[in-house]
Amino acid sequence: MNTTPQRVEHQMTDKGYVPVYTTAVVEQPWSSYSATDHQVWATLFERQQQLLVGRASSEFLRTQRTMGMSAHRIPKFDDLNRMLRAATGWEIIGVQGLLPELDFFEHLANRRFPVTWWIRKPEQLDYLSEPDLFHDLFGHVPLLMNPVFADYMAAYGRGGVKAHAIGPDALASLTRLYWYTVEFGLIREPDGMRIYGAGILSSKGESIHCLDSAAPNRIGFDLERIMRTRYRIDTYQKTYFVIDSYEQLMEATRPDFTLIYARLADQASIPAGNVLDTDAVFNRGTGEGWPTDADV
Numbered sequence: 227m228n229t230t231p232q233r234v235e236h237q238m239t240d241k242g243y244v245p246v247y248t249t250a251v252v253e254q255p256w257s258s259y260s261a262t263d264h265q266v267w268a269t270l271f272e273r274q275q276q277l278l279v280g281r282a283s284s285e286f287l288r289t290q291r292t293m294g295m296s297a298h299r300i301p302k303f304d305d306l307n308r309m310l311r312a313a314t315g316w317e318i319i320g321v322q323g324l325l326p327e328l329d330f331f332e333h334l335a336n337r338r339f340p341v342t343w344w345i346r347k348p349e350q351l352d353y354l355s356e357p358d359l360f361h362d363l364f365g366h367v368p369l370l371m372n373p374v375f376a377d378y379m380a381a382y383g384r385g386g387v388k389a390h391a392i393g394p395d396a397l398a399s400l401t402r403l404y405w406y407t408v409e410f411g412l413i414r415e416p417d418g419m420r421i422y423g424a425g426i427l428s429s430k431g432e433s434i435h436c437l438d439s440a441a442p443n444r445i446g447f448d449l450e451r452i453m454r455t456r457y458r459i460d461t462y463q464k465t466y467f468v469i470d471s472y473e474q475l476m477e478a479t480r481p482d483f484t485l486i487y488a489r490l491a492d493q494a495s496i497p498a499g500n501v502l503d504t505d506a507v508f509n510r511g512t513g514e515g516w517p518t519d520a521d522v
């Protein structure tokens with residue numbers, strides 16, 4: 227299980243950048259983080275911390291406080307794991323980069339959240355094309371302290387194992403759900419709309435854009451609609467989906483998806499920026515600045 231940690235990033239090939247998948251689980255090499263690594267963490271942590279007051283889900287801010295992550299140094303996985311195990315039975319495991327889908331699902335189903343051990347370089351503060359320690363730890367881990375969200379993530383892992391066996395279309399539908407909830411989800415709270423998606427929480431630009439900009443659509447959560455909706459991997463999202471509560475997410479995803487996958491097989495996918503007559507629209511995006519090339 228333990229190998230010497232490596233840093234595995236996308237590689238440039240004659241086909242452009244391709245992700246490199248790695249299955250190794252590694253011990254967090256905490257003592258090998260440089261002063262620069264800790265400084266990158268501190269800078270990003272403080273910046274997001276200030277920005278997310280009044281923007282992040284109150285539950286995210288609460289669980290983050292409880293876990294005791296702070297700016298002053300990169301957290302130790304072992305310390306976080308003591309809190310996580312006690313709260314919801316989750317733990318984080320160190321990985322070198324992206325995992326193959328089935329490996330990822332099996333970890334989640336067993337309440338293990340894979341966290342990339344390495345952190346971005348100072349010149350990558352605002353953008354990098356793959357998850358690093360800041361995205362994974364700052365963005366994803368706090369809400370695993372919430373019992374309902376923790377159950378949702380484990381159920382998603384079991385659902386992923388199943389979708390993987392059913393086939394690529396089922397898997398694509400399920401991946402869209404992850405994208406529009408776990409990575410880019412918004413939630414309606416008594417004081418207004420808030421962020422719970424990790425892809426937004428770890429991004430300065432998108433933390434502002436998703437709530438303040440008139441450009442994107444903000445639409446009420448609708449399971450099958452989301453599972454048909456394409457998305458962007460290279461720009462801010464054209465559409466965000468808004469849940470009312472983590473319980474709503476859990477309840478909506480409780481049914482067996484086998485029948486849903488069969489139904490979706492006959493339906494066309496929806497471009498990322500489209501609004502349907504059936505949508506509960508909180509904001510109809512102006513579409514300003516949207517790229518015109520195809521969505522994923």
Ligand code: PHE
Nearest residue numbers: 381382385479480481482483
């Ligand atoms: N209920 C889903 C299924 O049967 C599994 C799932 C749970 C998927 C939670 C996503 C989120 O496949």
Ligand code: CO
Nearest residue numbers: 357409424425
């Ligand atoms: Co992520």
